Structure formats: C-alpha cells, structure tokens
Amino acid sequence: MTTAGEQRAGEQHAGERPPPGTALAAPADHRAGARPPRFLDQPLLGVVSMAAFTLNEHGRINHWNHAATELFGAGPLQAAGRSPASLLQIPQEHRGAFEPEAFGHVWCGACMVPRADDGEPAEVGWWVYPIEPDGIGPDGDQGAVRVLALAADLRRLREHGPGLAMDDVLVAAPDGSARRAAGARMLRVEPVLGPPGDDGLGTDGSGSGASGSGEADGSGHGDGPLVRRLAELLPAAGTAAADAIASRVLALGRPAVSLSMTLRLPVVPHIGDMPRALRIRPRAATEGGADGAHADGEGGAPGTEENETLTFLSEAGQQIGGSLDHLQAARTLAEVLVPRVADLAAVELLESVVADSAQPAVDLDETAQMRRVAVAHNDEPGSWERVLPENETLRLAAGTPFVQAMSTGRPVHIARMDAAHAARLSDALGGRDLRPLFTGRDLLVVPLIARGRVLGTFKLLRKPDRPGFGELDLAMVDELARRAALCVDNGRLYRREVQVAQELQRSMLPADPPEVPGARVHYRYRPAGQAAQVGGDWFDAFPLPGRRLGIVVGDVMGHGLTSAAIMGQMRTAVRTLAVEDMRPDLLLRQLDALARRLGEGYVATCLYAVYDPVARRCRFANAGHVPPVLVSESGDSRLLPVPAGLPIGVGGEPFETIEVPVEDGSRLVLCTDGLLERRDRDIDEGLEELRGRLAGPAHPLEDTCDDLLDALATTAPADDIAIVAVGLDGIPKEDVAVWELEPEPSMVPQIRAQVAFKLAEWRLDAVGDTVQLLVSELVTNALLHGAGSIVLRLIRGDALLCEVYDDGQDMPHLCHADATAESGRGLQLVSHLAARWGTHRTDGGKVVWFEHRLPR
Incomplete structure (x- = not known):
C-alpha cells in the first residue's frame, strides 16, 4: 500500500492547468470529506512490487530501487544521474511530469514502455509526488531529493485478480482525514515505509502525529481502520509500527517509500507426490492422511501449500535454466512436471528450433515439422516409449489441439477425454494407436512462446484416478511454460552464437x-x-x-x-x-x-x-x-x-x-x-x-x-x-647447384652450357631447352639492370626452382611491349613459359626466380 499526500501541492495548484507536455497527467484533487478508500475493505490476495525512484532538483535520478531494476531492466548504476525520459523511453506527452518545472504537482498516468524481459510493449502506470526541499531523502541526502516517482506494470497487477486497489489513492492530510486522488487507475501496490527520521515516528517524536483523530472517515491512526489494515499488511512490524507509519504520513503529508515485505500467497497446489527431479522438502504428516493433507484439501501448517507451490516454481525454473543446451532445457521441463503436475509429459519443438536452421516463424500451421525431444511419465518403464518415441519427427494435422495451441498462443484443455474423442485425436496424429494414452485422461496442451515466436508445445496427461487440471494448475503451468520457453530460446541463441564464433575461428x-x-x-x-x-x-x-x-x-x-x-x-x-x-x-x-x-x-x-x-x-x-x-x-x-x-x-x-x-x-x-x-x-x-x-x-x-x-x-x-x-629434414645437397658469375656478356653462353650439363645429370633433359632459355633471360636481365656479382642457384624438388641473385635495388616488373619495342619481352617470355615466377628483396639486393614443372 502506498499512502501519499502533499497539502502544499494540493492547495497551491488546485484548479490550475497542468504544465505543457503533460496532457495525460492529472493533478491531485484533495477534496474534503471523501469516503474511506475501498481497498480497506478488500482482501489482500497478493503483493506486487512498485518501482520507486527519486529525482533531484535537476530532474536526474539519484535513487533507484530493486523493483525498478526488474521492471525497466536498468540497474542503479545505469540509472544514476540520468533523466527518466532518456532512460525509460517515456512518450513525449508524458515527459513533462518529470521535468523540474512541474515538480510542484502531483501527477498520475499510464503509458506504454518496452518490457525489460522480452522487449514487448507493456502498459505502465506511474505516479509522481513532490517532496519538501528540506526533507531527508531515501539515501540520507538532505535537501537534494525533490520528487518521488512510482511505477508498476499494469498487466501484472491485473493478472492477480481483485485485491488491494488504487482506484482510490489515499492522500493523507495533516488534519487526519483520508482523501482520494482523482484520475488514478485500478492498481495494487506493495507496502512501503516513509523516509527515515530520528525515531521513525511523527514530527514531535511522540508517534501521535498531527492533531485530529481522523476517526470520522475511517482513516485516522490509533485503532482506526487504516492502522488496523496497515497492521494486517505488515504482520512482521506489528500494530505499534503501523501506528507510527500512519502518524508520520498524516503529520508530514508525504508518501511512504522503500519498504519491501515478503508475504505468502494463498495458492493451493495439487496434493500428491513430489517430483522426482526437484529438491523440495516434503510436507510434515498430519492427521488428515499420510501425505499431510486432509480430505478437503486443507492440511499442514498455515501457508504450507502455497509455499510449496512457490518453491516448486522456483526449483523448476532453476533446473530448467541450469543448462545452456536448449534440448536439455526441454528434457528438464518434462522431468520436473512428472509426477508433480502430470502423469505424462511430452515436449515437441519445431524442427527449425531443434536444428537452429532458421528463425522460428511468427505464424504456424499444420505444415510445420515438429520433433519430439522429451517424454517423461510415472508408469512402468517402457510403457509409452513405443508409441511416443523421443527424437521422432512428426507433422501435426489441422484441427488438433497442438496446432490450435500454437496458432492461438493459448493452452488447450480437454477434460476427461472420451473414447470417441481419443480415437479422432489418435487418427489425426496417425501412425500409431494412441487411444489407450488419451482415453479417460485430462489433456493439457501448452504452447512454448518466447519473444513473440512459437518454439513448440508440451502436452500433459493426468490419469482418470487423479483430479483434473484446475485453475491453479493452469496458472502454474502457464508460468512455467513462459520460463521454459525463454530458457529454450536462450539456449538456441547461445548455440547459434557459439556456432558463429567457432565457424569464424575455423575459417581463419x-x-x-x-x-x-x-x-x-x-x-x-x-x-x-x-x-x-x-x-x-x-x-x-x-x-x-x-x-x-x-x-x-x-x-x-x-x-x-x-x-x-x-x-x-x-x-x-x-x-x-x-x-x-x-x-x-x-x-x-x-x-x-x-x-x-x-x-x-x-x-x-x-x-x-x-x-x-x-x-x-x-x-x-x-x-x-x-x-x-x-x-x-x-x-x-x-x-x-x-x-x-x-x-x-x-x-x-x-x-x-x-x-x-x-x-x-x-x-x-x-x-x-x-x-x-x-x-x-x-x-x-x-x-x-x-x-x-x-x-x-x-x-x-x-x-x-x-x-x-x-x-x-x-x-x-x-x-x-x-x-x-x-x-x-633439409634438402639433400646433391639436389642443389650454385654458380657465382662474373658480370660480363660472355657468361651468358657459359651458364647455359653449365645448366644443360646439370639438367642432364639430374635426368631432366626433357625440360632442358626451355629452362636454358629462361635462365639466359634472367641472367641477361641481371647483367643489364642489376649491380655487383651475380649468383645462380638451381634446386630440384617437387618442381625445378631457378634463382638469380644480384646486388641491384631496382625491382624488375612485367610490362607490355609493343611491336616496335626493342626490349621488355624477357619477363613476358618468363611469365608465359614458367609455372610461377616472382621477385623479392634480400638484405643486399634482390632475387628474380621462376619454377618449372618437372616431367612425370
């Protein structure tokens, strides 16, 4: 519950028009004599946390709670020093409420922002309250905090059903009356505590707060409805602490912030065996039966059933998300569901998800190819492996609950399937007689959807001697399906990232x-x-x-x-x-x-x-x-x-x-x-x-x-x-021939003769004429364009390599010689006759070389 008020803001701005840029914001309406807030008469079914953050006098965030991190996906370090408009992607028409010029107002409204977990648009309600400039902020910095902002995901609040509502937002005034803020929406919020003072009580330290009992309208402190309701909402604090909180809110006219309470939700799980794969402490036995439950479903200590359900969801989520393998996550999903939720669980994923060959499609029909990746049951081993084998590829016929679940994105529940229905479903699946599997059982088909795309489905079956799937079962399975789908998709994306990285490295x-x-x-x-x-x-x-x-x-x-x-x-x-x-x-x-x-x-x-x-x-x-x-x-x-x-x-x-x-x-x-x-x-x-x-x-x-x-x-x-x-291993010396040549024209015919003799010795006469011609071209080029001594080296290997060294620095290059040119054809001839040729520098000059293929 959040109680908030600011008499100064209400008196100063009553009847004034809001500043520009805040068309959807509504200033608080402090009307005297308002009836007691309706949430005081409603049962509390759950507590949903409120994102709370404070702004300094410059409109920058200087406090950011854990609920804000969960809602908006940004941590305290990311949020500190930034404006809400730049951080939260607030629409332009709502940004005026977070500007310093509007800090004297009390605002409320709703807008669409991306969700932190999947990026999908979500409707978020928010409230902005001014804080006295000389007050002490949540971080203990005096005179720095000027505005408190609260926000909550409206969809999450509505999903929990009727409960603590904020269609009437409590505004506490110093005279002890409880007033309502106009324009607020149906919301539930969590209990929060006001800014710390010297002793946590009223301004006079006595805990009595402002004068005036406020009993007439049911909102005062002492033993009034507000204090009693606060004591119920804060069981760990007690009546004395509730009285102190109410007194401080009524005395100062400021909202209470930054206290999170953990309360048990009255959810009733199925009474049965614990799942084999989960580490959940079993309930203590009671007189109601060996399993610790009475025949009417009530047994054990108060809150035991709801605590076990939450523990089941927590443990199951941790185990499903404990692997980065998307197929292992699907197998774990089937294992944790049996026998805690169902007697048989089978998970089928799209073939494209299993192989990660393509992005999952948004729209699916009966043409989609599926693969059964996991089956778990509590019958005798081997009972269903023949009719439901793992790693089987299948196509789902139109009109089946499986296609319906994927097309609509909603679970399909068939209670107590009769023989005729079981026969039709078995025929639609084709290939095997599945009537014994479906007849007389409860069938629940749940789609696996992550980031707006369908990944597959899983089906759950309960035996006839077990109660059918109830509302609580559907809600629990739906929540588990969301977690499992996200784990499967994360595993798929992780696998793709790994494959890309490995393929990149392998290619290089x-x-x-x-x-x-x-x-x-x-x-x-x-x-x-x-x-x-x-x-x-x-x-x-x-x-x-x-x-x-x-x-x-x-x-x-x-x-x-x-x-x-x-x-x-x-x-x-x-x-x-x-x-x-x-x-x-x-x-x-x-x-x-x-x-x-x-x-x-x-x-x-x-x-x-x-x-x-x-x-x-x-x-x-x-x-x-x-x-x-x-x-x-x-x-x-x-x-x-x-x-x-x-x-x-x-x-x-x-x-x-x-x-x-x-x-x-x-x-x-x-x-x-x-x-x-x-x-x-x-x-x-x-x-x-x-x-x-x-x-x-x-x-x-x-x-x-x-x-x-x-x-x-x-x-x-x-x-x-x-x-x-x-x-x-080295090259044998007999496969290498080296000649040092004097740089004079007479050396060209001499080296041709010596090369011919060496080729005959190596039994390479078949290539002798061509090699002699190429050698004479390189030696002549070194004589005309080189400098210093000339060295010729022949190396016999898988090909014949010829190298000509000289001390010149000018590198020869291939050029085009026209019909009337008197030179420039030497390297063209080498390029045409040799298998490869090239040049490179040495420490003292250059080398021109060519390779010639050896005869077979």
Missing part, C-alpha cells in the same frame, strides 16, 4: 599443412573448454621463396568474436608481409605498427620463424610469446633462447632476430600458453615439462602432437591450445 585457421621440400609440418588445435570462450590463438605455416618455410604461432588477448576476428586479421597480415621476404624482426615491427594503427584492442603475442632447408638454419623473432623447443636428431631437447620482446600492439621496443643452426632430422615445436598454464603449475614449469616430454627417440609428428595434448592439456582447457610440430 589453416586447413591442411603445406607440403614443402625439406620439412614436414603437423599441427593440432583444441578450443577452450567453454564454447563461449572461443579465443584468438592462431598458427600457420607457409612456403617462402627459396624453398624456405615460414612458421608463426600467436595468441590474441581476450576471448570471443572480437578476438577471433582480430586473429584472422593478424594471420592475414603475417602472410602478406612474409611474401616480402623480410627478416623476422622487421616483419614483427611492421605487424606491430599495423596493429597500433588498427586500434587499442589489437594486442597479441607472436613467434615467427623461418626455416631454410638448404642452409639448414632457422631464424626466430619473438613478440612476448612462449619460446619454442628444438629437439636434435639424437633426442636432446632444449628451449631456444629467443628474446621475449613486447607483445604486438604495445610498441616502444625493437624486436631481435636470432639464427640457430639445425641438423637434419631435428624437430621444432611451437605452442601457445594454453598448453602450458594450469592452476597447479606456472608457464615455466609447463615449459620444462614440455621439454622433458619431447626428449628422447623421435616419434611420428602426429603422435607427438596427440601425446602433448593428452599429457599436458586438461580435458576442458580454460584457453585455446595450438601446437605446431615441424620435422626439419
């Missing part, structure tokens, strides 16, 4: 390891144990010019879609920069500069390595990542002393490149910190354990990756895990 990671001469690459990736924690770990291996291999492992800070997207950008950037064949430290420097240009959130660790199978050397640069492990052919393992460096995106420090000689048959293992970190060990201990497990005789790289995951990773890792294992 390499599919198959590259096949390059002189190296074998294998990798493993394991996502985090929680699907929502999809992270930014990435890895890659790609061929580089000169038969070299680029290897990268990185870890973007954070988790989720953003990290996965950043990971994809990082991997693409590394591949793009690596084609330029720059040193590893220069590549990380370019990557760091790019990340800082993209934004502050682009922070990642990264380890980049380049393996040269001809020179049998490996170069590394590190940006805050864990170091790699190198295992020799003999089985000795060691952590490579790669300088740690700062992560990508931090900047400020240069990176370093180290070069390590490697022997043929060695193994190189790179990983992310998800493999090493655990609660019982730090990264250093994990690295040492990794090194120890890699030592010893060589095993297949695939087995090595699997063994590391089994030994070092947990079954549900908190972070992603990426492992890259590379076998460093």
